[in-house]
Amino acid sequence: MYRIGQGYDVHRISEGLPMWLCGIRVPSTTGFVAHSDGDVAIHALCDALLGAAALGDIGQIFPDTSDEFAGIDSKILLDRVMALLRFNGWELLNADITIALQSPKIASLVPDMRESLAAVIGADVSCISVKATTTERLGFVGRGEGCEAWAVAMLRKK
Ligand code: MG
Numbered sequence: 001m002y003r004i005g006q007g008y009d010v011h012r013i014s015e016g017l018p019m020w021l022c023g024i025r026v027p028s029t030t031g032f033v034a035h036s037d038g039d040v041a042i043h044a045l046c047d048a049l050l051g052a053a054a055l056g057d058i059g060q061i062f063p064d065t066s067d068e069f070a071g072i073d074s075k076i077l078l079d080r081v082m083a084l085l086r087f088n089g090w091e092l093l094n095a096d097i098t099i100a101l102q103s104p105k106i107a108s109l110v111p112d113m114r115e116s117l118a119a120v121i122g123a124d125v126s127c128i129s130v131k132a133t134t135t136e137r138l139g140f141v142g143r144g145e146g147c148e149a150w151a152v153a154m155l156r157k158k
Pocket of ligand 1: 009010011034038039040043
């Protein structure tokens with residue numbers, strides 16, 4: 001049995017906050033406003049994984065009203081989502097993430113991002129794709145107000 005899922009997330013950008021994407025600290029004077037560490041890419045991936053398994057969404061499983069998740073490293077959230085999938089008999093075949101961010105440029109960090117996600121998931125890095133784009137200065141991403149991420153994931157249950 002195969003299932004596909006998609007996920008989306010957005011976080012506001014502000015000065016003086018840390019910027020985490022795919023579990024990598026991005027060198028930047030700006031970062032993401034969030035209850036957790038604001039890693040939009042991991043949040044989108046978690047929702048794609050949960051969506052494929054029809055197991056709800058990241059907001060249900062890790063409520064932003066809970067102190068337990070305040071400032072939490074999103075790699076922990078991803079690890080817990082993967083454990084939930086495995087408990088339900090699912091394995092990840094591949095995932096593909098697109099990050100829309102105007103600044104800073106993150107293309108050079110993509111190999112580290114893929115390694116970071118693959119390590120948490122326990123998958124080969126060839127199964128994990130990360131792509132970065134700007135929005136040509138259009139919209140809230142283009143004005144540097146926020147960062148968006150989309151993810152798709154394919155799961156298999158034997
Ligand atoms: Mg989020």
